[in-house]
Amino acid sequence: MSKPQHYDFLILGSGESGKYLAWTMAKAGHRVAVVERRWVGGSCPNIACLPSKNVIYSGHVASLFRRGQEFGLAAGPVSVDMAAVRARKRKMVDELIAVHRKNYADSGAELIMGEGRFVAPRTIEVQLQQGGTRLLSGERVYLNLGTRAAIPDVPGLRQSSPLTHVEALELDHVPEHLIVLGGGYVGLEFAQPMRRFGSRVTVVEHGPQLAGREDPDVARLLLRRFADEGIDVVLNARPVKVEGRSGDSVRFQVHTATGERIIEGSDILVAAGRTPNTQAIGLDAAGVNLDERGYVQVNERLETSAPGVWAMGDCAGSPQFTHVAFDDFRVVRDNLAGGDRTTRDRLVPYGMFTDPELGRVGLNEVAAQRAGIAYRVARTPMAAVLRTRTLSETGGFLKALVAVDSDRLLGFTALGASGGEVIAVVQTAMLAGLPYTALRDTIFAHPTIAEGLTVLFANAPVAPTAAVQ
Numbered sequence: 001m002s003k004p005q006h007y008d009f010l011i012l013g014s015g016e017s018g019k020y021l022a023w024t025m026a027k028a029g030h031r032v033a034v035v036e037r038r039w040v041g042g043s044c045p046n047i048a049c050l051p052s053k054n055v056i057y058s059g060h061v062a063s064l065f066r067r068g069q070e071f072g073l074a075a076g077p078v079s080v081d082m083a084a085v086r087a088r089k090r091k092m093v094d095e096l097i098a099v100h101r102k103n104y105a106d107s108g109a110e111l112i113m114g115e116g117r118f119v120a121p122r123t124i125e126v127q128l129q130q131g132g133t134r135l136l137s138g139e140r141v142y143l144n145l146g147t148r149a150a151i152p153d154v155p156g157l158r159q160s161s162p163l164t165h166v167e168a169l170e171l172d173h174v175p176e177h178l179i180v181l182g183g184g185y186v187g188l189e190f191a192q193p194m195r196r197f198g199s200r201v202t203v204v205e206h207g208p209q210l211a212g213r214e215d216p217d218v219a220r221l222l223l224r225r226f227a228d229e230g231i232d233v234v235l236n237a238r239p240v241k242v243e244g245r246s247g248d249s250v251r252f253q254v255h256t257a258t259g260e261r262i263i264e265g266s267d268i269l270v271a272a273g274r275t276p277n278t279q280a281i282g283l284d285a286a287g288v289n290l291d292e293r294g295y296v297q298v299n300e301r302l303e304t305s306a307p308g309v310w311a312m313g314d315c316a317g318s319p320q321f322t323h324v325a326f327d328d329f330r331v332v333r334d335n336l337a338g339g340d341r342t343t344r345d346r347l348v349p350y351g352m353f354t355d356p357e358l359g360r361v362g363l364n365e366v367a368a369q370r371a372g373i374a375y376r377v378a379r380t381p382m383a384a385v386l387r388t389r390t391l392s393e394t395g396g397f398l399k400a401l402v403a404v405d406s407d408r409l410l411g412f413t414a415l416g417a418s419g420g421e422v423i424a425v426v427q428t429a430m431l432a433g434l435p436y437t438a439l440r441d442t443i444f445a446h447p448t449i450a451e452g453l454t455v456l457f458a459n460a461p462v463a464p465t466a467a468v469q
């Protein structure tokens with residue numbers, strides 16, 4: 001083996017955690033290299049969070065266009081130009097990539113475009129994008145490998161060349177009939193805008209409800225809203241087989257509680273969870289152990305089984321959100337500076353960018369019941385939050401869980417206009433250890449969605465009389 005080029009920090013994958021670590025350490029004067037095979041800045045700005053929210057917003061505008069008369073606007077027939085939707089998304093992504101490249105240049109961190117593979121402990125061979133190879137070693141090595149769409153083992157599915165979120169974000173036409181496999185985050189965030197662009201959409205979910213980790217009242221409302229928009233949802237569906245080719249025509253056979261069902265569509269989108277990018281990159285040669293699902297095994301300081309090697313973000317089994325990957329960076333950064341920061345007991349908020357939008361922080365009812373934690377519930381319909389009247393977006397509700405033996409906030413769910421924003425208020429109160437009464441008695445600006453918290457908490461939360469249905 002030729003002699004590797006040595007770095008103080010060698011980072012495999014330029015995702016959320018890796019890029020911030022690279023920029024921070026390079027600015028502090030360290031010699032830093034980041035190896036990235038495709039996406040400058042990782043998934044979030046290129047193929048995940050930000051482009052999907054960009055396209056979702058175009059879908060929202062399409063829905064407002066259709067509702068134009070309701071707002072006193074005489075709208076003609078709506079036509080959707082998917083190539084223009086894509087162009088707007090691409091422009092945003094290009095601008096974000098430029099910002100990333102500038103951050104690399106300004107910080108002095110070296111970005112090496114190519115596929116990395118371990119050939120020895122803390123030593124990576126890179127198949128360079130422009131051809132050739134480079135051998136690199138690191139005093140400290142960080143894995144920020146991310147995940148990719150999992151393709152369930154359904155006969156014919158892989159052969160049908162299904163869309164994943166990557167290809168779905170690059171469509172230049174509206175699919176005639178999109179079948180979405182999976183009713184979780186990705187499935188729901190794609191199903192609704194595609195419907196709003198004019199596609200027929202069928203969501204096939206093998207669980208008993210949409211958004212499986214959420215309370216049934218959240219799932220029911222989303223189901224009703226999807227039905228109102230003309231999205232067909234098949235629950236408790238066991239995929240049997242797929243025939244045909246996505247982009248042309250597909251025939252999807254599913255087994256449901258009421259018997260076999262054939263769904264004929266033009267395209268199929270796989271949104272059924274994630275697979276970590278940890279295979280065939282020599283992690284065994286590096287002494288890095290994986291767990292039974294293929295994620296890198298780490299302790300709460302994100303140290304792997306190999307000395308001098310850390311893992312961060314999705315590939316380390318952290319909750320799969322960009323804000324969590326960012327916090328993984330902060331854990332590593334602070335410990336490098338001599339701190340003692342861990343991933344334990346993090347208060348992780350969630351936002352699902354459906355319409356109505358879902359925001360959640362802390363416990364919901366199913367999680368509290370599963371953990372055997374007693375709680376009281378405060379609940380108010382979004383229609384009682386006056387701002388929603390001004391928007392004609394009155395669907396949804398606010399729901400808070402409060403301890404039984406104190407006024408401590410246990411969790412908060414907002415399903416409705418700005419649901420992903422208003423949770424930040426409750427999250428901050430939870431972090432500060434404030435009782436719910438502090439929010440009840442705060443003067444919030446009128447008319448804002450946050451003002452709804454005073455409405456929500458105006459009446460003392462009550463203990464649930466029965467398990468949530």
Ligand SMILES: Cc1cc2nc3c(=O)[nH]c(=O)nc-3n(C[C@H](O)[C@H](O)[C@H](O)COP(=O)(O)OP(=O)(O)OC[C@H]3O[C@@H](n4cnc5c(N)ncnc54)[C@H](O)[C@@H]3O)c2cc1C
Pocket residue numbers: 012013014015016017018035036037038039040041042043044047048049050052053114115116117144145146147165186277281312313314315319320321322323324325
């Ligand atoms: C459609 C979609 C929408 C999402 N929306 C949101 C959202 O709104 N909010 C939110 O918080 N989260 C969202 N997520 C989740 C979020 O995108 C991920 O949790 C986050 O991007 C994970 O960041 P990461 O740094 O762990 O990995 P990534 O950003 O995936 O970075 C890993 C990088 O490593 C590179 N890589 C992998 N292997 C190698 C190798 N061998 N050599 C070189 N490079 C390699 C990959 O190319 C990639 O760029 C969404 C996910 C999807 C799929």
Ligand SMILES: NC(=O)c1ccc[n+]([C@@H]2O[C@H](COP(=O)([O-])OP(=O)(O)OC[C@H]3O[C@@H](n4cnc5c(N)ncnc54)[C@H](O)[C@@H]3O)[C@@H](O)[C@H]2O)c1
Pocket residue numbers: 152181182183184185186187189204205206207211212237238239271272273274319320321350351352353
């Ligand atoms: N707004 C956001 O923050 C956001 C958006 C998109 C993705 N994400 C992250 O990415 C992760 C992955 O998203 P996802 O939607 O792929 O996964 P997910 O776990 O959220 O949902 C997958 C869904 O597919 C279903 N499913 C799995 N296999 C199936 C099969 N064979 N047949 C039918 N249904 C099947 C599951 O029951 C589940 O409901 C999310 O969990 C989340 O962490 C976040």
